[in-house]
Amino acid sequence: MLLFIILLLILSDTKKQSLRGSIMINKNHQASNCNDCNCKTQIFKNLGSIELDLINNSRFQVDYKAGEIIFKQGTPSPYFVCITSGLAKIYIEGYGKNLILALVKPVDYIFGPGIYVDNRHYYSASAVEDCTACLVDASVFKKLIRENPDFAEDFLKRVSLQSIFNFEQIVSLTQKQMPGRIADVIFYLSEKIYCKNPFELSISRQDLADLSGMSKESAIRILKEFKEEGILTVAGNKMEILNIKQLRQISETG
Amino acid sequence: MLLFIILLLILSDTKKQSLRGSIMINKNHQASNCNDCNCKTQIFKNLGSIELDLINNSRFQVDYKAGEIIFKQGTPSPYFVCITSGLAKIYIEGYGKNLILALVKPVDYIFGPGIYVDNRHYYSASAVEDCTACLVDASVFKKLIRENPDFAEDFLKRVSLQSIFNFEQIVSLTQKQMPGRIADVIFYLSEKIYCKNPFELSISRQDLADLSGMSKESAIRILKEFKEEGILTVAGNKMEILNIKQLRQISETG
DNA sequence: ACCGGCTGTTGATAAATATCAATCATTATG
DNA sequence: CATAATGATTGATATTTATCAACAGCCGGT
Numbered sequence: 411m412l413l414f415i416i417l418l419l420i421l422s423d424t425k426k427q428s429l430r431g432s433i434m435i436n437k438n439h440q441a442s443n444c445n446d447c448n449c450k451t452q453i454f455k456n457l458g459s460i461e462l463d464l465i466n467n468s469r470f471q472v473d474y475k476a477g478e479i480i481f482k483q484g485t486p487s488p489y490f491v492c493i494t495s496g497l498a499k500i501y502i503e504g505y506g507k508n509l510i511l512a513l514v515k516p517v518d519y520i521f522g523p524g525i526y527v528d529n530r531h532y533y534s535a536s537a538v539e540d541c542t543a544c545l546v547d548a549s550v551f552k553k554l555i556r557e558n559p560d561f562a563e564d565f566l567k568r569v570s571l572q573s574i575f576n577f578e579q580i581v582s583l584t585q586k587q588m589p590g591r592i593a594d595v596i597f598y599l600s601e602k603i604y605c606k607n608p609f610e611l612s613i614s615r616q617d618l619a620d621l622s623g624m625s626k627e628s629a630i631r632i633l634k635e636f637k638e639e640g641i642l643t644v645a646g647n648k649m650e651i652l653n654i655k656q657l658r659q660i661s662e663t664g
Numbered sequence: 665m666l667l668f669i670i671l672l673l674i675l676s677d678t679k680k681q682s683l684r685g686s687i688m689i690n691k692n693h694q695a696s697n698c699n700d701c702n703c704k705t706q707i708f709k710n711l712g713s714i715e716l717d718l719i720n721n722s723r724f725q726v727d728y729k730a731g732e733i734i735f736k737q738g739t740p741s742p743y744f745v746c747i748t749s750g751l752a753k754i755y756i757e758g759y760g761k762n763l764i765l766a767l768v769k770p771v772d773y774i775f776g777p778g779i780y781v782d783n784r785h786y787y788s789a790s791a792v793e794d795c796t797a798c799l800v801d802a803s804v805f806k807k808l809i810r811e812n813p814d815f816a817e818d819f820l821k822r823v824s825l826q827s828i829f830n831f832e833q834i835v836s837l838t839q840k841q842m843p844g845r846i847a848d849v850i851f852y853l854s855e856k857i858y859c860k861n862p863f864e865l866s867i868s869r870q871d872l873a874d875l876s877g878m879s880k881e882s883a884i885r886i887l888k889e890f891k892e893e894g895i896l897t898v899a900g901n902k903m904e905i906l907n908i909k910q911l912r913q914i915s916e917t918g
Numbered sequence: 919a920c921c922g923g924c925t926g927t928t929g930a931t932a933a934a935t936a937t938c939a940a941t942c943a944t945t946a947t948g
Numbered sequence: 949c950a951t952a953a954t955g956a957t958t959g960a961t962a963t964t965t966a967t968c969a970a971c972a973g974c975c976g977g978t
Contacts, residue, residue: 502831504839505918511831523824523831526817532828556817559810563780566809569823570777574786576830577756577765577777583838584877585758587964615926623838625966630927646926664759841934869956879936884957900944900956 444469449492449517449544456560464554468547474498474537480520483534489545492519496541497603497612501620502533510620512575513538513603513613521569525552539612583623586664591622592632593661596642600651608650698723703746703771703798710814718808722801728752728791734774737788743799746773750795751857751866755874756787764874766829767792767857767867775823779806793866837877840918845876846886847915850896854905862904 444450444466445459454462474480474496481487483503493514500520501510511533514520524530525548555562582594595618600609611618619629636642641653641660651657698704698720699713708716728734728750735741737757747768754774755764765787768774778784779802809816836848849872854863865872873883890896895907895914905911 502835504835507839509835509838511834523827526821526824527828532831552817555820556813562816563806563810566820566823567780569820569827570780573777573823573827573830574781576827576834577786580765580830580834580837581756581758581763583834584763585761626925627927627967628965634927662759880955881937881957882935888957 447494449494452517453492453519454561456558456564457554461554461558461561464550465546468550470545472543472545474541474543476537476540478537478541480535480537480541480543481531483531485531486529487522487531488525488529488548490519490521490525490548490551491535492517492544492546494542494544496537497539498535498541498543499538499613499617500533500535508620509623510617511579513599515603521551538617586661588622588624588628588632589635589660590662590664591624592618592629592636593657595622596649596651596657597661599649608648611647611649701748703748706771707746707773708815710812710818711808715808715812715815718804719800722804724799726797726799728795728797730791730794732791732795734789734791734795734797735785737785740782740784741776742779742783742802744773744775744779744802744805745789746771746798746800748796748798750791751793752789752795752797753792753867753871754787754789762874763877764871765833767853769857775805792871840915842876842878842882842886843889843914844916844918845878846872846883846890847911849876850903850905850911851915853903862902865901865903 444454444462450457450462454465457465471494476496480491480498494516496516498514498520499510500512500514501508514535520535522531522533524532529548555565582591586594598621599611599613600607604610613621615630616626618633619626622629633642633644636657637644639656641651641657643650643652698708698716704711704716708719711719725748730750734745734752748770750770752768752774753764754766754768755762768789774789776785776787778786783802809819836845840848852875853865853867854861858864867875869884870880872887873880876883887896887898890911891898893910895905895910897904897906
């Protein structure tokens, strides 16, 4: 039995090495240590240097090409994923369709609820743009949550905000008609993701549809209507909101 | 030390007396002290006697008649609500329609995400059946989360389970057609809320519709279809699932 | 330059669902 | 007991939305 465990450890360690091998080539590589990384100011602001070292020591950095899957719904995984560059989406694979729960940009982490339940992912994640991510052992995270109340409280606040966002999303998706839902998605993209007004979409029309819970064709049609009414301009992946007020009203009246 | 504990118990008891004045009328009244209450075995199992006293001292017990509002979306509130008898619903007030997020039965608490954000409620709660609830100061709760890692971890697990449930709900509501959604709601009621198979609905058809995100008329029609296909019997508020397998399949095929 | 595959776009049609109106049943109320 | 008031049910109809099919545009590979 003991032999078996040792064998496992050796195996996992060599596996780790080989993974590192491919990582060293990485050009987008940002910081060799969490203490120097800009991620810490936002997510880990309540952690001390020793605590950051703990995270640093259990961390892998991985690159993903656009379209690649970061993790898949249903698979077990004792990691949490911190996006350090690029753009990822987290989505639920439903019955034929996908529903995008959120886009994740730097610096934010993807911390699935499964970590505190059964170490399984309850949604999938994939790279929308080329991405760099740090994978950190969830047990380290949980340990820090137990030991550092400020960190725990900040985490709870993040979880709460996420939860509030989900509620708004549920209402939007279940109670608004298509124009209202598209309006919400456009605001989300402009205000929360790309953070500017004439912005360039890096997501596909299908993603747009998966964000607003409708078919791709319907999403395109609504966009066209908005364009015809002078609410926005769409040219390929360039988009600009021209009449924020009217778009806001469409969002609110459903 | 022992003396100190006894002193605390006495103190908490005298304080309780004054509060009792208004509560004593209550017939459903269950326990005069959290230490004796059956709630603690489930929610507060990781709390020691002194910690429970803390909760006990900041607690109000209130009765609600069926239909009464417990708290309303948008209002500020530094309390968390523990349902100790009856049945409540938490729901989001949308645009004309309501969406029921969950039914809450004893012993469970309603801990809105606002507590860690801005002390506002992001959904409303009302009594479906006559209810008894304990209101506890959120600051006490937050204090215990900071000081007791086991309690915090258990709480995170609960929040995670809630979150997983919400995801399933989003998928059901946005990707399934009406029969699938009604099937899901029926399973929810039978398995999670009433916990038996021939069960008696204490919620209205409108609530059924608000749980499944459709109009009341549509909900009734689907119920009728299920009845005609021999999947279940509905007579007023009595309901029995006859063909669980088929209902499961309807739920899964959307 | 040509081709095949992909995403995006459009129109026609079918399916799903809500709304409206009327009726029935049940309970509350004077 | 009569009568209002409320909730449940049903049918007819209108609206919303998805699906299907066709086609355009773009891009990488040859």
